[in-house]
Amino acid sequence: MQWDRLLSSRRFGDDRYQGQKSRSVFVQDHDRIVFSAPFRRLANKTQVQPLYEHDHVHHRLIHSIEVSSVGRSLATRIGQWLAGQGAIAAAEVDDLANIVQAACVAHDIGNPPFGHSGEEAMGAWFQDRFATNGGLFAEIPAGQQREFTAFEGNAQGFRILTRLEMYRGDGGMRLCKATLGAFTKYPVGATDRDLIRAEDPAGAGYVGLKKFGLFQSDLPAFRDVAETLGLPERISGAGRFWARHPLVFLMEAADDITYNIVDLEDAFTTGELPYDRVRAILADIAGVTKVRPASMTPAEEIASLRARSIGAAVEACEAAFVQHYDAIMQGRFSGDLIGASRLGPAFAEVKALAGDQIFTAPRKTELELSGRRIIANVMSGILPVYEDMARCGWDAEKLSPHSQQLARALALDLRDLQDAETALHALADFTSGMTDRYALRISRMLSGT
Known part of the structure; x- marks a missing residue:
C-alpha cells in the first residue's frame, strides 16, 4: 500500500469535489460528522453505564470526542515519524491527523441504544424471527441472515456515513475515501466472512476478519473506496475481503486506550472499584511511583493518572506502529497496537478486571x-x-x-x-x-x- 493513495481526498459520491484553501477536506469530514443527527444522538446512548444519572459518567458522544482527541495525538506522532522517513510530505502530517480524528469521531456512530448489549438484543430478536416466522424473514437468503442475527454497529456506521445521512442514497455524508478507509475496521461482508471461517480457518485469523463490517448492499461502495485507496483485495477459501487501511490501527488504538482507561475512572466514580485498585493500575501504566500529595483528593489523583496513562499509551502505540510498520503496510499485521506494545500486559489486566467487576456489576x-x-x-x-x-x-x-x-x-x-x-x-x-x-x-x- 502506498501513502499517496491511502491519503486520497477524493469524496465518495462526489469525485469532482474541490476543497477550499481555508479548510482541509478532512477537517470538513470531521465537521460533517459532528454536526450530524446520528452523532448528536450519541449523547444519550450508553457507553458502559446504562441510563446513569451521574453527570461525570461517560456516554457515547463524550467517549467519541475523547477517542478523536487521542487519535489525533497518536496520528500526529506517527505522521511526524513518516515524514521523517520520507514516506509522506511534511505538509501531509496534518492531513493524516485530521483523517484519523474524523474516523475516530465516527467510530461508534452506528451503535444502537444500551451499548454492546443493544447489538446483542437486536441480533437475538432477528434470530427468533428467522427461526419462527415466514413473511419478510423467509425472503432473506440463509447466508445473508447474519447481517441481522449478528447485528454489527460497525457495518451500520458505514451504512450511515455512505448511504443514510445528508445525501441519502447518493453518497451519504460524501466523506473522503481516506476517512472511510480509516473508519472501516472489518472490511468484509457477513457472507464472505462466514465462508472464510468455514473453509479457511487459518486465513480467518486476520484481525480484519474478527467481525464483519459491511452489509451486502454496501460492498460495492466499499469496493469503490478500496480501489481508490489501493487496499488489496484478497481471496481466502470461498470468501473475499480487503486488507485494512493502515490508519485503522490508529483509530482502533485510540479507542482501546480511551475506553480501557476511562472505564476504570468511571468505575471509581460510581464506586464499583476502590480507589487503591484503580490507582495501582493507572500508576503502573503511567509509570508513576510518587505518593499522592496531601493537597490532592483521590478523585483529582485518579484524573491526573488517567491523563498520564493515556499519554504513556500513545507513546507505546507509536513504538508498536513503527516496529510493525512493514507488516502493516503489506496488510499482514494481524494484531492491535496496544496489545503489541510494551503496555499490552497492563491493558490485558484492565480488560480482565472490567470483565470480572465492571461489566458484571x-x-x-x-x-x-x-x-x-x-x-x-x-x-x-x-x-x-x-x-x-x-x-x-x-x-x-x-x-x-x-x-x-x-x-x-x-x-x-x-x-x-x-x-x-x-x-x-x-x-x-x-x-x-x-x-x-x-x-x-x-x-x-x-x-x-
Missing part, C-alpha cells in the same frame, strides 16, 4: 436485561408496519390506517423500501438510531404502559 446487568426487553418491544411493535408495506406492494399510500398512524407517530422513514432486505434494514435503522431514553419511551407507548 448488578446495576448494569439489571439495566441490560431491561434494555433487551425494551428493544424487543420496539422491534415487535413496529414490525407490522413493514409487513403491511409488503402486502401493499411497498406503496406507503396504501397502508392500513393503523400502520399509517404508527408510522406518523414514530416518524418511520418508509422511503426506498422495495423488498424484504430493504425493509428489515429500515427496521434496524430506526431501532439502532434510538437513544436509550427514547427507546424506553417508545417501548412504553407501544406496550400501552
Whole structure:
C-alpha cells in the first residue's frame, strides 16, 4: 500500500469535489460528522453505564470526542515519524491527523441504544424471527441472515456515513475515501466472512476478519473506496475481503486506550472499584511511583493518572506502529497496537478486571436485561408496519390506517423500501438510531404502559 493513495481526498459520491484553501477536506469530514443527527444522538446512548444519572459518567458522544482527541495525538506522532522517513510530505502530517480524528469521531456512530448489549438484543430478536416466522424473514437468503442475527454497529456506521445521512442514497455524508478507509475496521461482508471461517480457518485469523463490517448492499461502495485507496483485495477459501487501511490501527488504538482507561475512572466514580485498585493500575501504566500529595483528593489523583496513562499509551502505540510498520503496510499485521506494545500486559489486566467487576456489576446487568426487553418491544411493535408495506406492494399510500398512524407517530422513514432486505434494514435503522431514553419511551407507548 502506498501513502499517496491511502491519503486520497477524493469524496465518495462526489469525485469532482474541490476543497477550499481555508479548510482541509478532512477537517470538513470531521465537521460533517459532528454536526450530524446520528452523532448528536450519541449523547444519550450508553457507553458502559446504562441510563446513569451521574453527570461525570461517560456516554457515547463524550467517549467519541475523547477517542478523536487521542487519535489525533497518536496520528500526529506517527505522521511526524513518516515524514521523517520520507514516506509522506511534511505538509501531509496534518492531513493524516485530521483523517484519523474524523474516523475516530465516527467510530461508534452506528451503535444502537444500551451499548454492546443493544447489538446483542437486536441480533437475538432477528434470530427468533428467522427461526419462527415466514413473511419478510423467509425472503432473506440463509447466508445473508447474519447481517441481522449478528447485528454489527460497525457495518451500520458505514451504512450511515455512505448511504443514510445528508445525501441519502447518493453518497451519504460524501466523506473522503481516506476517512472511510480509516473508519472501516472489518472490511468484509457477513457472507464472505462466514465462508472464510468455514473453509479457511487459518486465513480467518486476520484481525480484519474478527467481525464483519459491511452489509451486502454496501460492498460495492466499499469496493469503490478500496480501489481508490489501493487496499488489496484478497481471496481466502470461498470468501473475499480487503486488507485494512493502515490508519485503522490508529483509530482502533485510540479507542482501546480511551475506553480501557476511562472505564476504570468511571468505575471509581460510581464506586464499583476502590480507589487503591484503580490507582495501582493507572500508576503502573503511567509509570508513576510518587505518593499522592496531601493537597490532592483521590478523585483529582485518579484524573491526573488517567491523563498520564493515556499519554504513556500513545507513546507505546507509536513504538508498536513503527516496529510493525512493514507488516502493516503489506496488510499482514494481524494484531492491535496496544496489545503489541510494551503496555499490552497492563491493558490485558484492565480488560480482565472490567470483565470480572465492571461489566458484571448488578446495576448494569439489571439495566441490560431491561434494555433487551425494551428493544424487543420496539422491534415487535413496529414490525407490522413493514409487513403491511409488503402486502401493499411497498406503496406507503396504501397502508392500513393503523400502520399509517404508527408510522406518523414514530416518524418511520418508509422511503426506498422495495423488498424484504430493504425493509428489515429500515427496521434496524430506526431501532439502532434510538437513544436509550427514547427507546424506553417508545417501548412504553407501544406496550400501552
